Amino acid sequence: MATDKDFEVAGKGYDTAASPVRRPEFNEYHDIIRDPEFDGLTLYEKKALLVNRELDSHGMGKYQWWIFFLCGFGYVARKTRSHTIANVDEIVWDRYFLDLMWAQAFGLVATPLQNELGFPTKEYGNIFSAFSAGLTAGAFIWGVLVDIIGRQYAFNLTCLISSVFGLCLGAPSNYDGILVLTAFVGFGVGGNIPIDTTICLEFIPQNRRFLLALLSIFQPLGVVVTSGICYGFIPKYSCGTQADGTSLPSCNNVPAGTACCTKASNMGWRYALFTLGAITLVAFFLRFVVFRFQESPKYLLYRGKDAQAVKVLHHIAKFNGRESNISLDVFNALTADYASTQSVDKTILGAGAKQLNSSFWSKIKLEFSRYKLLFANLTIARLTILVWITYIFDYWGFSVAGSFLPQILLTKGHEISVSEAETYRNYIIIYTPGIVGVLLGALMYAVPIIGRKWGMIVSSALMAASLFLFAAVNSEASNIGFNMMEYFFQSMFNAILYGWTPEVFPAPVRGTACGLASFWGRIFGIVSPIIAAYVLALNPAGNGVLYLGGGAVFICTFAILLMPTSRMGAQSY
Numbered sequence: 001m002a003t004d005k006d007f008e009v010a011g012k013g014y015d016t017a018a019s020p021v022r023r024p025e026f027n028e029y030h031d032i033i034r035d036p037e038f039d040g041l042t043l044y045e046k047k048a049l050l051v052n053r054e055l056d057s058h059g060m061g062k063y064q065w066w067i068f069f070l071c072g073f074g075y076v077a078r079k080t081r082s083h084t085i086a087n088v089d090e091i092v093w094d095r096y097f098l099d100l101m102w103a104q105a106f107g108l109v110a111t112p113l114q115n116e117l118g119f120p121t122k123e124y125g126n127i128f129s130a131f132s133a134g135l136t137a138g139a140f141i142w143g144v145l146v147d148i149i150g151r152q153y154a155f156n157l158t159c160l161i162s163s164v165f166g167l168c169l170g171a172p173s174n175y176d177g178i179l180v181l182t183a184f185v186g187f188g189v190g191g192n193i194p195i196d197t198t199i200c201l202e203f204i205p206q207n208r209r210f211l212l213a214l215l216s217i218f219q220p221l222g223v224v225v226t227s228g229i230c231y232g233f234i235p236k237y238s239c240g241t242q243a244d245g246t247s248l249p250s251c252n253n254v255p256a257g258t259a260c261c262t263k264a265s266n267m268g269w270r271y272a273l274f275t276l277g278a279i280t281l282v283a284f285f286l287r288f289v290v291f292r293f294q295e296s297p298k299y300l301l302y303r304g305k306d307a308q309a310v311k312v313l314h315h316i317a318k319f320n321g322r323e324s325n326i327s328l329d330v331f332n333a334l335t336a337d338y339a340s341t342q343s344v345d346k347t348i349l350g351a352g353a354k355q356l357n358s359s360f361w362s363k364i365k366l367e368f369s370r371y372k373l374l375f376a377n378l379t380i381a382r383l384t385i386l387v388w389i390t391y392i393f394d395y396w397g398f399s400v401a402g403s404f405l406p407q408i409l410l411t412k413g414h415e416i417s418v419s420e421a422e423t424y425r426n427y428i429i430i431y432t433p434g435i436v437g438v439l440l441g442a443l444m445y446a447v448p449i450i451g452r453k454w455g456m457i458v459s460s461a462l463m464a465a466s467l468f469l470f471a472a473v474n475s476e477a478s479n480i481g482f483n484m485m486e487y488f489f490q491s492m493f494n495a496i497l498y499g500w501t502p503e504v505f506p507a508p509v510r511g512t513a514c515g516l517a518s519f520w521g522r523i524f525g526i527v528s529p530i531i532a533a534y535v536l537a538l539n540p541a542g543n544g545v546l547y548l549g550g551g552a553v554f555i556c557t558f559a560i561l562l563m564p565t566s567r568m569g570a571q572s573y
Contacts, residue, residue: 143515
């Protein structure tokens with residue numbers, strides 16, 4: 001992995017004679033500086049536009065495909081729909097294979113966990129709240145840190161933290177210990193979305209941004225993989241629920257000598273979590289050892305490290321088997337031109353060596369000034385607030401519906417004599433079409449008459465409607481059908497939303513913006529399963545929970561309707 005030592009030229013000049021790129025003549029600089037597309041752009045945005053053009057000229061090279069698949073693998077761990085055999089189907093939409101994988105897992109293991117440990121039903125939602133608490137802290141802390149320390153280290157550390165604590169999850173024999181480890185897994189997983197989407201966006205060509213939505217295809221894959229792993233382990237190695245709804249009591253709740261659910265007879269959920277921890281460790285190995293990830297050029301630019309940004313672009317070009325068309329001279333010319341037009345000498349983002357050599361207090365002031373970009377004008381302020389509202393009710397709806405759909409499905413299944421094994425099989429049937437939903441969401445990028453905005457409006461409205469319809473029916477076919485419909489449109493909606501969010505915020509606050517959006521959503525994700533658990537206790541059939549989730553998703557629909565259309569598909573700086 002490249003480190004700052006690899007870029008010691010930063011702030012000390014750059015050997016243009018050694019550059020593989022021919023140094024342009026002055027009139028070529030003049031043509032670039034006076035490019036009409038630069039009108040109205042800040043110094044940083046001008047440099048970022050040149051980076052976009054450079055990466056656009058590469059197309060989807062080997063480096064870009066490595067980034068796409070590694071970010072997608074991280075996404076799976078985040079967005080796994082949690083299902084427990086008896087209780088939960090938590091869809092914590094954090095993004096991609098690992099995200100989904102873990103979110104799905106906690107829902108699927110919650111019931112056998114309760115059977116063994118014997119905690120009361122009112123504490124059932126605590127594991128989801130613990131995971132959400134970790135996700136919340138991770139989204140906020142990693143979202144902010146990725147804009148401060150850079151994409152490179154955050155990219156690897158989030159995956160390492162998830163794998164270490166994930167491998168330990170099967171060890172404790174008490175609920176409190178499991179909750180603590182669950183929170184730490186969530187902390188690592190919570191950073192994946194703001195980091196992985198930010199990284200992917202900053203390395204792919206502008207005309208390939210539909211791939212950001214396509215990253216979410218790893219989420220249903222994560223759900224299917226987790227459902228398959230749990231299907232293989234839990235029914236076979238579990239003392240859990242039978243088709244008639246009865247189960248052995250927890251050994252913690254009965255006198256010694258009474259037949260009960262022992263650890264030895266209930267190892268299935270532990271085997272499943274050990275397997276998922278190992279998969280996460282493989283993802284870390286691929287990120288840290290197999291692929292040498294370079295720091296984002298846009299991060300380096302707004303930190304004033306122009307020389308490092310150029311060197312990274314040359315590395316990417318070499319990796320892709322081509323030559324770079326950019327040099328440090330162009331960035332220096334833009335910086336000099338900007339300085340010649342300013343009457344007041346002040347440090348700004350993207351000012352190159354001047355920014356690096358500025359005083360400590362100037363750097364502190366510049367650091368805080370970045371956050372003003374979230375409310376730079378009325379349009380951006382409106383966008384920021386509406387994105388927060390969308391994420392709040394997105395996470396509310398998905399946490400409620402996702403965490404409790406498996407339990408509701410199992411309850412309805414008991415009423416129509418569907419076995420536990422058949423219920424797990426049905427999970428796989430339900431989640432597989434989510435892959436098609438993601439593909440349809442990515443396709444919306446290429447259909448101008450629909451685009452990102454209307455794609456999100458239609459998919460969120462239909463996802464909410466499917467939850468209401470599910471409350472009104474109870475047959476095996478309808479239960480599978482409406483669950484499948486819900487997950488199909490959920491996959492489509494979140495694919496567009498999570499792919500689009502980093503596009504509309506500039507790189508200096510991109511991670512922070514995505515992290516804050518996830519943070520606000522996660523706050524509600526902590527509370528909503530607890531509220532839903534009490535609603536479920538009052539209405540065991542689960543209809544109240546379905547209405548609670550569906551109503552929240554409809555609020556997302558209205559928030560997206562109010563978003564400024566001008567921010568859909570614009571140039572990403």
